[in-house]
Amino acid sequence: MTAKIPVSVLGATGTVGQKFVRLLADHPWFEVAAVAASAGSAGRPYGEVVRWRESAALPQRIAGLTVQPCAPPLPGPIVFSALDAEVAGPIEQAFAAAGAHVVTNTRNHRMDPDVPLLIPEANLDHLVLVDRQREARGWPGAILCNPNCSTAALVLGLVPLHRAFGIEKLFISTMQAVSGAGYPGVPSLDILGNVVPHIGNEEEKMERESRKILGTLGADGVAPADFAVSAHANRVATVDGHLMTVSAGFRRRVTTDEALAALRDFRASPRVACLPSSPALPVEVDARADRPQPRLDLERGNGMAVTVGRVRPCPILDLRLVLLGHNTIRGAAGQAVQIAELLVAEGRVDRPA
């Protein structure tokens, strides 16, 4: 590909928006053509209004872009959304109606029957919902959703086991980083030296979104996968990365060695593995007794791999394990970019001549 595809980022000043800007700065196929945010930021240079929190320098060209209001038209066939969910719904619909493919991290449309809730390595077949959506809604564009950040890591880590053995029951307890709450997010006096055993609606999202992603595509949409999920969500004083402990029951007896083999052998389909953002190993197994850890294991696969460790028998369900995923990369911007790459690779978005 010679000329790059222009893309726009909604909510570009926030935690996930900044991650988009960073990941897209050197992207081989895409180029940030517009950044957009609230009325309070619009009209000023991005470099002036953004409280840049990424460790890499803010690219000069993007720092000089004037922040746009979040309304169509914005340049490019792909619009990434990292908007506050309170305002995202109608804005994303307006862009899809105006012809854009909107790849969003917000919760607003995730459970719509005609909207794909995607993890490319897990449910590529759900992508065809885009065609039904465009027909049903009469849109030239479409909305495609990323799951909630903890759900993205959870489901990617478990899909090899679900395919091999069939999940029947899941019991999950999360330890979620403060960046999951956006910027400025959780007040420091609430979280430093502390654990907060509640994240609004997070448990419900994990319970319903995991069943849609692993559900079966049918004529009426996706029939949710038939397993029970009990999730406990906790906010902890880490910066990035959602760690979770998982106990799982399966439809047949599973040994630890069988589970480890299924996890180690898991690969994306060739249609996904070829994408620039796809990690060679979507699920990395670490056999060391005290891994994975957020500070040591988060950047695997450039933040797109999940790490699974401590796979062992469970005296209540069948197996126990620990799972780690990057909330703003695999759980948000990185996977949204991967979905956009998929749209291009599948010929759903035109490349420039």
Ligand SMILES: NC(=O)c1ccc[n+]([C@@H]2O[C@H](COP(=O)([O-])OP(=O)(O)OC[C@H]3O[C@@H](n4cnc5c(N)ncnc54)[C@H](OP(=O)(O)O)[C@@H]3O)[C@@H](O)[C@H]2O)c1
């Ligand atoms: N953080 C994560 O790990 C994570 C992971 C997965 C999904 N998500 C989801 O991704 C979305 C963004 O999350 P975040 O953590 O990046 O949040 P954030 O840091 O609070 O950023 C919110 C963004 O929305 C913009 N915004 C707020 N009100 C607006 C309005 N009325 N019109 C237009 N833009 C408006 C803000 O612009 P201003 O700066 O101009 O106010 C900012 O760019 C949320 O829906 C969140 O649930 C977050």
